[in-house]
Amino acid sequence: MGFVGVVGDGIGSLCRNGNGTGRCSSRRRVRVVRFSLEDWVFANAKTKEVDWDGKCKQGVRSGSELLSFPESSAFAPGVVEKELASVLNVQGLDDVTALALYLICVKYGVLDSQFKQYVDSLPESLDLPIFWTDAELEYLRGSSLLEKVKSIKVRISEEFSRVLQALPGKVKEEITLDRYTWAQGILFSRAFELPPSLTIVLLPGADSFPTSRSGNSVVRATKGGLFGQDKNVALVADADIFRGDQVVVTRNAESNAQFLMDYGIVYEDSPALDAVDLEFGVSPLDPFYDDKVDILQEMNMSIALNFRVTAGCNEYREEDMEQLEYIAQYLRLVCLGGPDSFLLEAVFRSEVWDFMALPVSKENEKTVREKSHGDEGNGFGSSELSLDSRVQCLSSGCETWLQLQCDLQIRLDWLDRSKSWG
Structure with missing residues (x-):
């Protein structure tokens, strides 16, 4: 309509x-x-302290609402579920899947929605890793992000296949894998999470404003009216904003990996965000699985650990070196086997973790190196970084990843030399 x-x-x-x-x-x-979409947004918004270019109309104090919609008319699962049910008649959809299907139905004319102008304004192509070609994804080899991208693409494909089986015939023609992936990408890059009332929501207008990891506004669930009975979804000033100032929406992520995955951007001037998550664990197929699990549990540690290492800008920061030593200690235990397995016996149980602080044997250290340099994204990655690779990474916006990989490699080599077997 x-x-x-x-x-x-x-x-x-x-x-x-x-x-x-x-x-x-x-x-x-x-x-x-x-x-137009602009007219629609400002006709439906309760608060309009920002113009279409994202400039503040009047000066506002921190905490003031810049743009707000009633929660009852927000682009959220609870609002669109009745419209979606009228054409799909599918039960048990999770919120993200429901919104993705709704986006497709509106965009391709299956539904006549009040959000039609907004959906039509959304970009048809997105520069997110899940849309990269296989050749482009090779630029990420050596980082844990590569496997995450692959797993998300597999998940989307499997999810699409399950959903497609439950859809009525006339709708199936419009729901394709490419369109479903596009809708998921829109939600990755534009949606906001506002628990507990709204697990996911799109805020027309605000999602097209400039974003930053430290902007001057945030999207929140707010209350208004008598006794706070009115529930709203609002873009709220997170600092004092003067008239004519650009409104910048804060997007939170723990690392450049997450920024690249969700929003297709990296911040090259932010060393604190240049980080890699290293995931290691005890394999259930390990013949000494039970012994190693018992030791880790006695140390109040998980059998699978996630370590975050940040780039050091050519400096060996003490806290990062301590973390690398802790990683090495954990991996020595995980990789313990063969002639060294006697250390897992009960008589050494209270001391074995301390033993792992130093090299156990050449064989054990070799296994640790192999595990930490795994090519499948579970370790530090390959140390062979050619000039061509550097140029390719730079041209694709992945220079940050390359610098980080080099830095991690240098640190691991330094750690090996400092405790060399000679």
Whole structure:
């Protein structure tokens, strides 16, 4: 159902008209003008302290609402589920899947929605890793992000296959894997999470404003009206903003890996975000699995650990070196086997963790090196970084990853030399 504008007595108003043409209830003949997304956003917003370019109209204090919508009309699963059910009749969809299907249905005419202008304004191509070619994904080899991208693509494909089986015939023609992946990408890059009331929500207008990891505004669930009974979804000033200042929306992520995965961007001037998550664990197929699990549990440690290492900008920071030593200690235990397995016996149980602080044997150290240099994204990655690879990474926006990989390699080599067997 489209929104149309009424131009007649000099007073602009909104009315609903099924085909977007014809007359409203006014006695005068009127000229009908279809509203743009900008008109729709500002006609439906409760608070409008920001213009369409993201500039603050008037100075506001921190905590003031810049743009807000009633929660009852927000682009959220609870609001669109009735419309979606009218064409899909599928039960038990999770919120993300439901919104993804709704986006497709609106974009390709299966549903006539109040959000049509907004959906039509969304970009058709997204520069996110899940849309990269296999050749482009090779630029990420050596980082844990490569395997994450592959696993997400597999998950989306499997999820699509399950959903497709439950869809009615006439809708199946419009729901393709490419379109479903596009919808998931839109939600990755534009949606906000506002628990507990809204697990995921899109905020038209605000999601097109500039973003930063330290902006001057945030999206929140707010309350208003008498006794706070009105629930809203709002873009709220996170600092004092002066008239004419650019409103920048804060997007949070723990590392450049997550920024690249979710938003297709990296911050090259932020060393604190240049980080790699290293995931290691005890394999269930390990013949000494039970013994190693018992030792880790006695140390109040998990059988699978995640370590985060940040780039050092050519400096060996003490806290990072301590973490690398802890990683080596953990891996020595995980890789313990063969002639060294006697250390897992009960008589050494209270001391074995301390033993792992130093090299156990050449064989054990070799296994640790192999595990930490795994090619499948579980370790530090390959140390062979050619000039061509550097140029490719730079041109694809992945220079940060390359610098980090070099830095981690240098640190691990330094750690080996400092405790060399000679």
